[in-house]
Amino acid sequence: MTFEAIFSMPSATEIECVRRFAADRDTLWAMWTQAQHLRNWWGPEGFTTPICEVDFRPGGSWFYCMQDPAGQRYCGKMIYDEIDAPRRFSATDVFTDEAGNLIEDMPESHSEFHFDEINGETVLTNVSRYHSQDARDKVIDMGVEAGLSQTLDCLDKYLASIAN
Numbered sequence: 001m002t003f004e005a006i007f008s009m010p011s012a013t014e015i016e017c018v019r020r021f022a023a024d025r026d027t028l029w030a031m032w033t034q035a036q037h038l039r040n041w042w043g044p045e046g047f048t049t050p051i052c053e054v055d056f057r058p059g060g061s062w063f064y065c066m067q068d069p070a071g072q073r074y075c076g077k078m079i080y081d082e083i084d085a086p087r088r089f090s091a092t093d094v095f096t097d098e099a100g101n102l103i104e105d106m107p108e109s110h111s112e113f114h115f116d117e118i119n120g121e122t123v124l125t126n127v128s129r130y131h132s133q134d135a136r137d138k139v140i141d142m143g144v145e146a147g148l149s150q151t152l153d154c155l156d157k158y159l160a161s162i163a164n
Helices: 025-033 035-041 133-141 142-163
Strands: 006-008 014-021 046-052 061-067 073-084 088-096 110-120 121-130
Touching: 006 035, 014 142, 025 110, 025 121, 025 142, 035 046, 035 061, 035 142, 046 073, 046 142, 121 133, 133 142
Parallel strands: none
Antiparallel strands: 006 014, 014 121, 046 061, 061 073, 073 088, 088 110, 110 121
8 A cells, every 4th residue: 555745844944754654663664774675765766776875873874876767866865863773863964976975055954764653554754954944945946745755655666565
């Protein structure tokens, strides 16, 4: 069963996304914290993730590059702050080039991911906080809602593929 992502803006500098998954918390946690899983679903429909390096620990990072069907790459890095497995983690999320260097004029966020299991399903709540409303609005204008919705749909498909 596929669930819809619900987006809101709790403040002028935040974006919240809530999405339910038909998977237990430990499974969903593994999807978000292990490169062997992330590389199989991260990115909107039709994208691949040819670069996916994860060092999941406080101070570690996840560096990735998504590639669209035309070959264009979009890269980013999450630098992990706090980890409370398997309940939550937080990270600073930045845009990078293919070498992992910060792109200065792109918005940076501090993101929290909460995993709440209810009757064998897991509700993922992601809150991203930006330094300003302009930074948040830039990400919205770039299509974060559609892109993240499609990415989470890809996670659903991947979960179904490994369940069989």
